[in-house]
Amino acid sequence: MIDSKIFCMCLQSHHLDNIKKLKYTPVGLGKNNFSSEWLKDSTGLNISQKNSYYGEYTFYYWFWKNLLEELEDNTWIGFTGYRYHWSQENSISSDKLNKIVNKENFMKYVLKKIPKEWENTDVVLGEKINVNNWKLSKILKHAKKKFILNPSYFLKSNQSIKLHFDIFHGEGLLDKAINVLDKSERNDFKEFVTNENSFNRENLFFCRSKKIMNDYFISIFNWLEKCENIFGFDLKGYSKTRIYAFLAERYLSYWFNKHTKPFTWPIFFYDTNVNKIEIK
Numbered sequence: 001m002i003d004s005k006i007f008c009m010c011l012q013s014h015h016l017d018n019i020k021k022l023k024y025t026p027v028g029l030g031k032n033n034f035s036s037e038w039l040k041d042s043t044g045l046n047i048s049q050k051n052s053y054y055g056e057y058t059f060y061y062w063f064w065k066n067l068l069e070e071l072e073d074n075t076w077i078g079f080t081g082y083r084y085h086w087s088q089e090n091s092i093s094s095d096k097l098n099k100i101v102n103k104e105n106f107m108k109y110v111l112k113k114i115p116k117e118w119e120n121t122d123v124v125l126g127e128k129i130n131v132n133n134w135k136l137s138k139i140l141k142h143a144k145k146k147f148i149l150n151p152s153y154f155l156k157s158n159q160s161i162k163l164h165f166d167i168f169h170g171e172g173l174l175d176k177a178i179n180v181l182d183k184s185e186r187n188d189f190k191e192f193v194t195n196e197n198s199f200n201r202e203n204l205f206f207c208r209s210k211k212i213m214n215d216y217f218i219s220i221f222n223w224l225e226k227c228e229n230i231f232g233f234d235l236k237g238y239s240k241t242r243i244y245a246f247l248a249e250r251y252l253s254y255w256f257n258k259h260t261k262p263f264t265w266p267i268f269f270y271d272t273n274v275n276k277i278e279i280k
Contacts, residue, residue, distance in 0.1 A: 003072070004077070006025065012082075012273060028041070029048075041059045053233060053244050055245035078204075078206040094266040101270045106270060118206070121261060126201040129201040178193075205256065
């Protein structure tokens with residue numbers, strides 16, 4: 001069996017038994033109490049106090065500063081959570097899995113071992129999600145004025161990552177963030193969000209190169225720290241409060257596709273917190 005270590009990030013401790021049955025490593029995020037069986041992003045060198053804003057990235061920071069150097073290279077390191085799960089196979093798309101996975105068949109579809117298809121890559125990202133499939137009802141609700149002033153947006157080819165971010169997270173905020181990005185990445189990332197209409201879903205990945213992970217964490221955390229000087233932490237509403245996580249999600253897709261040759265793999269949504277799934 002290929003060596004691997006999969007970290008499952010959670011906000012509540014009642015997921016522990018399920019995580020242990022999957023043989024993942026349980027990770028507790030944020031302020032809630034977790035037993036000694038959990039890795040906690042509030043120990044060691046950490047930014048746990050930012051979890052409400054950074055999401056998964058408070059653990060990524062903890063992992064980078066406290067654990068990465070101790071791990072063996074060429075071991076698959078993966079990250080997952082209690083709502084988004086890697087599929088065991090790639091024969092069914094993420095969107096279809098979202099519709100068919102339920103309490104009874106969850107264990108059939110969730111990732112339990114590293115697939116053979118990953119042998120020729122060092123990085124695996126979630127299957128891409130499109131942002132250019134706007135329904136008329138969504139346009140009328142969220143972007144009526146913007147689309148009327150620029151009718152070209154009705155063309156799917158013009159519905160970019162940047163347009164989507166401007167509408168759902170704040171006009172011009174992505175531009176402000178890009179302006180403080182390191183010069184070596186700034187123009188390429190701007191081109192990516194302006195011209196692309198899809199990105200790899202969720203803030204999750206697998207990687208078996210310590211150097212690649214270290215390079216990525218240096219780049220993303222240097223950028224997010226600069227973004228704090230722009231946006232701060234007096235943020236209201238889900239789309240604004242978690243702006244650092246939303247910025248990171250787009251950047252993760254850009255950075256790994258630029259600097260590596262990633263393999264994409266289905267990630268499906270099933271909220272084990274809401275559905276109280278108990279793995280058999």
